[in-house]
């Protein structure tokens with residue numbers, strides 16, 4: 207901060223300036239990494255589909271940032287930002303999308319379906335809702351071992367319709383487990399508007415049915431999401447049980463890159479573009495004198511450099527060798543049988 | 551005669567049934583305005599309206615359960631699973647409720663549950679499955695799996711008209727890859743329970759279905775050209791009830807049999823087909839009945855791995871040669 211600018215106002219939510227800048231770094235990293243992935247997708251280097259979180263990076267990053275070392279989260283397809291905050295590396299994500307042998311799942315699974323329980327994230331499977339009961343189990347292990355650790359699981363507005371969501375959150379609630387359930391109300395599940403997914407207006411009211419606290423927060427307000435999540439996480443940590451947080455946001459891209467978004471109104475997309483979480487956060491930082499454009503530009507440059515390096519590092523990695531196709535099916539015996547008709 | 555893709559033929563079959571019978575309606579995720587993840591139901595919402603093309607929540611158990619209830623009341627629901635892999639979320643409904651309804655309670659449940667199945671599209675473990683074995687094992691469900699454009703249409707129409715629950719497995723690799731001339735206006739119905747001879751031959755029978763029909767035909771051509779042997783390919787079309795007569799007649803003619811499917815080996819339906827051949831044609835066999843299947847792993851994402859795990863035409867060639875030389 208140069209002399210003569212407005213004096214910095216007090217930073218909320220117990221955060222300090224370094225943390226504010228770190229949050230900015232993760233926001234920028236998430237958005238820029240996805241932009242790199244779009245380029246790779248257009249060059250057909252991404253093997254499967256590509257799922258963007260444009261406009262939702264704020265809630266992903268801010269909620270994950272509210273966790274501590276030892277806590278574990280389970281992301282959804284649009285929670286790339288949460289994974290990065292927990293320590294997943296851009297190069298790992300790039301390798302996953304490109305099905306490289308060097309990817310965390312050795313080319314077996316796609317996009318952000320991978321885990322590192324030490325760093326604190328458990329990858330999802332595609333079947334929506336399934337991670338809610340599994341994360342209840344992770345939280346149960348914390349409770350049984352009397353550890354002060356917390357679980358956090360993301361679920362889409364659409365996936366709240368899945369039976370597994372209901373069973374999992376109810377299980378956590380009645381067992382009083384240290385679990386935070388973040389429901390991402392982003393307007394759509396694929397093409398289906400939230401109004402055709404559920405008859406409630408506010409998804410937070412579902413918490414009532416489980417006997418747990420439910421809160422709604424502006425998902426594009428980074429600091430608000432941080433604060434609400436931190437409160438729920440810290441309550442869970444001291445035995446306060448499960449909380450449901452509804453983050454209200456908007457999916458500005460299609461379900462996946464191939465989706466033409468014919469069902470989304472252009473005006474609505476434009477409206478939400480004006481409510482971009484990263485832009486809003488930058489404005490907050492600058493308006494309050496917590497960061498100036500020079501320091502933010504330096505972070506942008508750092509992100510660019512890191513991503514240049516990450517892409518260069520893995521773009522030419524090989525696809526997995528067929529020698530790995532049948533291994534690690536069980537702990538013992540580890541490999542599936544190679545069938546007799548398959549040439550060596 | 552207009553040339554249709556497999557997907558268009560399926561769409562046309564459903565369309566004709568909707569137009570013919572007002573009891574028929576569609577329900578599933580994103581099937582309405584969006585026309586389905588693969589656009590199978592494109593245009594249906596505009597033509598038939600929101601009450602007959604219903605966008606549902608992400609609730610496979612409720613989709614199938616609601617279809618069953620409506621079917622009890624005389625409607626003819628066609629339920630879409632966005633990917634057939636998600637049918638596992640409705641496993642309880644299908645196997646416990648739907649499959650037993652007629653036997654235990656005398657209830658008619660004429661539903662169709664359909665969806666894109668199969669691999670070779672780099673979909674990874676949860677967008678590549680062939681789910682037939684789990685349902686094949688459950689008495690009370692019918693299972694069909696078209697390989698051709700004609701049967702894509704003929705089987706959906708037959709499934710909708712059938713008075714029992716039918717699981718219709720369409721193969722997403724075939725959706726836009728195969729084309730055929732289908733006469734307009736002709737009421738194409740592929741009878742459920744009837745296999746088809748996809749290629750005549752006299753030295754070896756290959757029993758197969760769905761996308762593997764095409765790999766088997768490719769193998770048969772190669773063997774004819776390179777070895778001079780003649781291979782018959784039976785396209786089952788219906789997996790349940792199985793057309794034993796067609797299989798056995800062919801095996802009695804060729805005296806050798808190979809079963810080919812895309813599903814994994816252990817517990818896959820090839821085991822059942824081989825048992826039936828043993829029971830009904832053992833004395834006609836000149837060689838053990840063998841099978842070509844996927845390896846016993848989840849379906850991996852990377853092209854190299856997926857191509858290794860799933861069965862390929864060259865595997866069929868190798869197994870066929872072994873049998874012919876036996």
Ligand SMILES: Cc1ncc(C[n+]2csc(CCOP(=O)(O)OP(=O)(O)O)c2C)c(N)n1
Nearest residue numbers: 332333334362363364365394395396632636
């Ligand atoms: C059980 C199940 N059914 C269907 C699908 C197919 N599917 C994948 S994502 C999706 C929409 C998800 O919407 P939402 O939960 O709101 O998450 P968002 O994409 O908005 O982040 C659907 C229907 C699935 N993955 N799992």
Ligand SMILES: [Mg+2]
Nearest residue numbers: 362363394395
């Ligand atoms: Mg959503």
